[in-house]
Amino acid sequence: MESENSNPTTKKVSTGLLIGIIVLPFIFVWALLKQGYSKKARIFGFIWLIMSVIYAFNAWNSDEDSTSPATNSKITESTSNEDKPDIKGNQIAIKQTANIGYFDVTVNSCTIKNAIYFNEYSKLGPEEGAKFVVIDLSLKNTSNKSRMMFEGELQLISNDGKKLVMDKTETVFEDGYGLILESINPMLTKKTKIVYKIPANIPGHLYYVPARNKTDIVVDCGTI
Numbered sequence: 496m497e498s499e500n501s502n503p504t505t506k507k508v509s510t511g512l513l514i515g516i517i518v519l520p521f522i523f524v525w526a527l528l529k530q531g532y533s534k535k536a537r538i539f540g541f542i543w544l545i546m547s548v549i550y551a552f553n554a555w556n557s558d559e560d561s562t563s564p565a566t567n568s569k570i571t572e573s574t575s576n577e578d579k580p581d582i583k584g585n586q587i588a589i590k591q592t593a594n595i596g597y598f599d600v601t602v603n604s605c606t607i608k609n610a611i612y613f614n615e616y617s618k619l620g621p622e623e624g625a626k627f628v629v630i631d632l633s634l635k636n637t638s639n640k641s642r643m644m645f646e647g648e649l650q651l652i653s654n655d656g657k658k659l660v661m662d663k664t665e666t667v668f669e670d671g672y673g674l675i676l677e678s679i680n681p682m683l684t685k686k687t688k689i690v691y692k693i694p695a696n697i698p699g700h701l702y703y704v705p706a707r708n709k710t711d712i713v714v715d716c717g718t719i
Contacts, residue, residue: 522666547676584702584704584711584712584713585710585711585712585713586702586713586714586715587712587713587714587715588714588715589602589603589604589605589714589715589716589717590602590603590604591714593710593712594637594710594712595705595707595708595709595710595712596707596708596709596710597636597637597638597642597707598634598635598636598637598642598644598679598705598707599634599635599637600632600633600634600705600712600714601632601633601634602630602631602632602703602714602716603631603632603633604629604630604631605628605629605630605631605701605703605716605717606628606629606631607626607627607628607629607719608626608627608628608629609621609626609627610627611627611629611667611690613667613669617667617668617669619665619667619690622692624694624695624696625692625693625694625695626692626693626694626695627665627690627691627692627693628649628690628691628692628693628701628716629688629689629690630649630688630689630690630691630703630716631686631688632686632687632688632689633684633685633686634679634684634685634686634687635679635682635683635684635685636679636680636681636682636683636684636685637681637682638681639681640681641678641679641680641681642678642679642707643676643677643678643679644674644677644678644679644685644706644707645674645706645707646662646664646673646674646689646706647662647689647703647704647705647706647708648660648661648662648703648704648706649661649662649691649693649701649702649703649704649716650701650702650703650704650713651693651694651697651699651700651701651702651719652699652700652701652702653697653698653699654698654699659693659694659697661691661692661693663691663692664689664690664691665690665691665692667688667690671686671687671688672687672688672689672690673687673688673689674687674689693719698718698719699718699719700715700717700718700719701716701717701718701719702714702715702716703716
């Protein structure tokens with residue numbers, strides 16, 4: 496009598512999923528919890544996730560020393576200080592360069608979009624009550640070794656004085672977008688774009704605050 500194999504057939508990890516786990520383990524490793532993947536695949540996946548978290552944490556701490564189709568519209572740049580809200584920090588304008596510690600930072604432009612379309616498979620579609628702010632950014636590593644940089648945050652000061660802090664960026668799988676676990680070598684410049692989702696119906700003033708900001712630089716992105 497032939498014995499039946501009671502073990503279910505395990506699913507193979509596809510090439511696309513494997514690449515996703517390697518590049519963005521924080522997002523894709525959870526797919527291994529679906530039924531069908533082997534225990535071995537899950538163990539290796541979560542080991543890689545833990546190693547990625549440890550690497551990011553150590554890279555951050557080691558550099559900090561003692562301091563822990565779419566309708567586009569340009570954001571209106573302010574020309575006077577009278578209408579600007581009172582915000583803490585050393586303010587600079589778009590296209591001005593300032594040093595924030597390990598990096599020289601320049602915001603080349605701030606653009607509002609209702610949607611961002613690259614192709615049929617890569618897009619940020621329109622959402623009710625929301626818009627997207629695209630920060631075109633240049634970062635030059637002025638230190639003597641490779642440094643990791645992060646996205647920073649976007650602040651919206653509404654006309655009634657309320658401050659909204661957007662520190663979550665949108666995930667865009669396109670060249671020239673984002674700063675995910677990426678180090679910049681000494682004296683080299685990284686140009687990228689980062690995307691924030693903001694409420695569509697709250698008028699006010701926008702400020703971009705870079706990460707790893709030892710000099711309290713705040714970039715005035717204008718009014719919306």
